[in-house]
Structures are given as structure tokens and as C-alpha cells.
Amino acid sequence: MSFYDLSKEERNQLIIEMETGIIEDLEHQDSSHLLVYASDKDTYIRKQAYLILGRLYHQESRLKERILLRVKGLLAHPDERVRQTAIYASGEIGEMDKVAPLLERGLNDPHHTVRNGVIGALKQMGRKNPTATLVFAHQRLHDANPEIRRQIIHGIELRGRTHPQDILPLLREMQDETNRRVRSMIVHVIGQISYNAGCLETVIQELKTWHNPDLVRQATIAILEIHGEQSYCIHSLEDAKVYIRNELGDTQI
16 A cells, blocks of 8 residues: 555554654664665655655754764665665755765666656755755766766756756856757756746846857747746746847747
């Protein structure tokens, strides 16, 4: 039975039991309960495990070092679900000086689910600790591995949705990217950071300074696509078209 097959009361009780078991592990230098949860086939059981680790890290100072050791240990486990849980737990811990080496291992993990977990961890950390997260991202922005570059760009997207000015300088550095998947991610992220209040204007003013017209055109297409598809955009599709045409010219529409 999966997490959401349970009633709300049963889910709450399970979370209490999970937290009790994880605390018991931490206090007795054990991982038996945690490994059961971290390897569960149900995504939501694993999610509760890393949320509990993050919550305990911030609420129980006596357990901080033990939690970091457990999370580091999970990253050496042969099961990719366990390693992915460790990466998400790193995001919940959120202190870059503590978890940067763990995220680095995640970026280079052989399994794609663990590597993708770094994207989620960076998104979470970008919300709570944007400065350190963007420094980490910038340091790895030009990694020789294009998959790492793609993950980093995706990982800073969430911060950009509300503060596009924070991530646009990093994207500007990538405008001569030649890898197709990385370029596609740059374009995707620009579209995703364009629809909240004030964001379209910030993004377009930035694109006016870029020297790569092909990428700018792809980016404006992505911006218009999201404005045409989603009702939550501040501007209508027509208003977005008019603004882009006035600022960038007809050739970019």
C-alpha cells in the first residue's frame, strides 16, 4: 500500500513512526529504519524520509553531525533510490558549506535519478539560501561534462522564477553553448522565468544585451509559448508579443 492509499490519520501516524525510527537510528549509530524508508519503491515514503532528516537537522542541534554522517553514508549505497534520498536530504539541510561535497557526488553519480535529484536539491536550496546556491552553480557552470551544465542550469530555475535578475547573468555566460541539450535547457529556463510580475520586462531587457541572436530568438519563442499555454502569466500572449516586438524588433517574434 502506498503513502497516499492511506487515510490522512494513517499518514500522520506513519510519519510519526518514521521519525521515531530515524531518531532511534541516529541515537544508536544505526541506519536500519532509515534504509527501509530511503529504499522504498513509493516516492512519497522516500520524500517523508528526507523531509524528516531536514526537519531534525534544523530542530535538533545535537543530531546535526550524525545526520550529515548518515546522509554521506547513504550516498555510498548501491541502491540508487537510497542515494537519491540522500541528495534530496542534502537539499533540505540546505547549508552549502556542509552539503556541497554531497551535491558534487550527486552530479557525478552513475544513475540519472540521482543526478536529477541534484536539480531538485538546488531548487530547494535556491529558495532558502540563494546566494550560496548561485555561487555553487556558477563554479560548475562551465563543467566539461554537458550533463552537469544542464543540471546546474535547471537547478537555478526556481530562483529565477521570482528573481530572474539573479540567474540571468549566469545564463548570459552560457549563450555560446554548443551542446543541444544544454542549449535547450537554457531556452526552457528563460521561458519559465518570464511570466511572473515584472519578470518579462527583466528578461527581455537582459536579452537585448546578448550577442547570440539565434539563442535570443529561441528564447523569445519559449517565452511566447508559455504565455500562450498558461493562464497564470501576468501578461496576455498578445501583450507579450507587443512588448517583445517593441523591445527586440520583429525579427525575434
